[in-house]
Amino acid sequence: MSAIDDSRKFDVAIVGGGPAGTATGIALQNIGVGRVFLAEAGSYSKPKIGESIPPDTRKLFQRLNIADAFEQQDHEPCLGSFSSWGSAQLGFNDNLFNPYGAGWHLDRRRFDQFMADQFKQRGGHLACETRFASVSVEHNTPYPLQLSFDDQPPVRCRFVVDATGQSAIVARRFGAQPKMQDAMLSIAAYFDCKDTDLNALKLTLLEAINLGWWYCASIPNNQLVVSLTTDAHIAKEHGLKDPKNWFALLNQSAHVAERVHSLASPAHLHYWKTPSCLLNPPAGNGWLAVGDAASCYDPISSQGVYKALATGLKAAHAIADWLDSKPTTLAEYRQYIGNEFINYLSQREYFYQQEQRWHEAAFWLQRRAS
Template sequence: MGARCDVAVIGAGPAGCAAAIALKRLGVASVLLLEAGDGARPRFGESLPPDIRLILAQLGLAEAFAALGFDPCVGAASSWGEDGLGYNDFLFNPHGLGWHIDRARFDAFLRDAAVAAGAELRFDTVFDSVVMTGDAARLRVRGERGDETITAGFVLDATGRAARVARALGAERIESDRLVCAAALIRIDPDGLLGQRSLLEAVDYGWWYAARLSPDEAIVVVSTDADLLRARRLHRSDAWYGHLAATRHVAAALGTAAPPSQLMVRQARSSRLSRAADQRWRAIGDAASVYDPIMAQGVTKAMIEGLAAARDIVRHMPDAEEGLDARFADYLSLRDYFYGQEGRWPDAPFWTRRRRPQPAVRTLWEVSA
């Protein structure tokens, strides 16, 4: 006979870990956290805003997080709508400074906290399918123990933008743009110009972003639309580096950084599910909705939704997730306002598309760029 649990959380990213920690702290007896990977895959999402302190505190993790000693982020410098740099500092933020984190270390920290709280974590365990019965969800998973059926009282889909559980239950993803990111880790001069601010620079085909992760390493990302990425060959290291060298502010801040040996290309389309919850399941984090990385809110949103889902499950209001559409509409307004601030390239496709937002498209669940 397969395993049984009160709640099965599929995906051990920030959303799944926050949910598992909160469920255990709220007294749920058995929480199974299933993760397809082995924890080693590199992930995006290194800028954390100051207000993530609130959610870390609610999960009882504020002090342990502070002890990790991540690089503080004092704010952002951006060339957006004008050629010079403007500054937006966290100096007057009531929650203090933000951080530039090592994402692999941060995710490992959350997984360890989930296990310490009492959740059972299984790596290399892939969710395949689900059948809903009257009072339980029967999950088929593949892992080190072979194929297995797990019976759960409730399932949380925290599988990121792939939304494997929601997809298996017939939900569709509704996408609002074609954004894609190509990123690299770059060695930098510890005495160079890239300080503790994130650096953002709009260009005619999208925007560049750089953030220092440690005194001698930075993450550098270009965001553009999928067709523009291909046309400019920005998925190739040589072309990517050539475009980087042509930027004004990012290139200057990175100094004589060497070309990257490896690029990571990921979809970053804004999207939401057509249906994100029911009596026995709910999608949280990127599985439910994906925000543009320009907002740097993905990790915080994922953890807030994990915590909220845990509370609703314990209060027996599992399908109370009615606010997704309204929250996503608010997010789109903010995103469009932000992109609307850039008017230097009135005829460039990347910017005209954002002034006349594209109609939402239901997708066929492609996950790679």
């Protein structure tokens, strides 16, 4: 390994500056763990998907000591949701009586930037446009891990956190592999609704169809996101990455089509893999994974950001104990990730079981089988 000057030696290095990486960094700073470095491949300049967060995320903001600063960010409140699931009729789920109040539709680009700023304000070292390339280990030195980056000098650390999202690229270098439970795809369009009455669009809308399900939510900057979640083979068979076919299917929907009928159709579609998977193992000696790197949940759960923050908080304590030569909390962290995934799978199964209208449709047969 190359000689590295002391300014590039850290107690903890986090790779990935999404909500899981920054929450881990904030929590580490809050509990006084020494020098923490965070490498983020991007620069918080691009739009990002994953905006609906439930009301009880508030308690995680409080535990991270960022609740007041978050409120000042003025993200869109989400007062509840309509859904046509298990029936053609729309049902309404109101957040009014939720003890935590309303949820939110985040502007994800701005939210991720806010979290990175909170990490920096607490003394964390943030390096944007710093893409992880490899990790090597040298035993019997105070900083045994060396992380290399594309076009940036390496850093040394005692512990490394994989917060790279679905790719889990750091954990894979330690031999971990995601165990896939289900693999779906979401294809979305962003509608501009500058001249529209946004109040009518403020509630999330979910609509099951024979090929999968539609989701529609207003997001900040006068936009409406509409996405279709389905299986990759169904998307291929019906040509759903082609805007012409995607919009034709949208126009056949009973409820979502009504929300967008007066809006101009965007020219481009965006798509993402939306798997359900668990990293095996999610932690090992000197490393752990948080957020989507540790486990990915179906977007129907709206739990991705919540899980990112919750795992970040748990991880910080496991890391602090590991650095303090108390490794059992790391074993508990592994157990926690596994148990949460099992709970998630049973809730997801229950949810998909509520839709029984299309017994022969491939999408619903697959959900009942997985």
